[in-house]
Amino acid sequence: GNSVTQMEGPVTLSEEAFLTINCTYTATGYPSLFWYVQYPGEGLQLLLKATKADDKGSNKGFEATYRKETTSFHLEKGSVQVSDSAVYFCALTTPGDYKLSFGAGTTVTVRA
């Protein structure tokens, strides 16, 4: 079956620090990969996505590259802001199995 493993949090950073959240996966079939973000008190929002190997998804200064050889999709941001404080979820779907499989989520807190 499909599964996603994320680095455990919580992660606490100072503003302008570099953020990396590791994500690795196992999948039956060729997965599409996603990062979702959940801001305090809100639902899940798609942050970025990649659908084939070596694709780079990017949005709001965040980036993640689909690495098939290492089955990874690590999330990075070069300079975080307080407003980036949220829970980040790595997720995947595979063709013919359109439900999302989520990682456990990583709580990120950015301090001013």
Added chain:
Amino acid sequence: EPEVTQTPSHQVTQMGQEVILRCVPISNHLYFYWYRQILGQKVEFLVSFYNNEISEKSEIFDDQFSVERPDGSNFTLKIRSTKLEDSAMYFCASREARSSYNEQFFGPGTRLTVL
């Protein structure tokens, strides 16, 4: 921008009572989902729904759960006899049929508390 909406935002119920969680998916979407997130745990798939029938369900989605699209706009999740362990955040999601990226759009969630 179109969005998925859910009501209520918070539902408190007594164990053994029935609850109905409501969702209005994005209007041109054809695939609908329910997920849940127990506090501090990962988001788990419950059920997917297409063409007025369940297309897939997880082990969690037992006989106590049912889904319905009663009027072409609402999508509901019913729990017949709630248990303490049903306390969770429930998310509805929808997807446009021809989305090449399989992107799902999520609602803000309903927090269910079973006492």
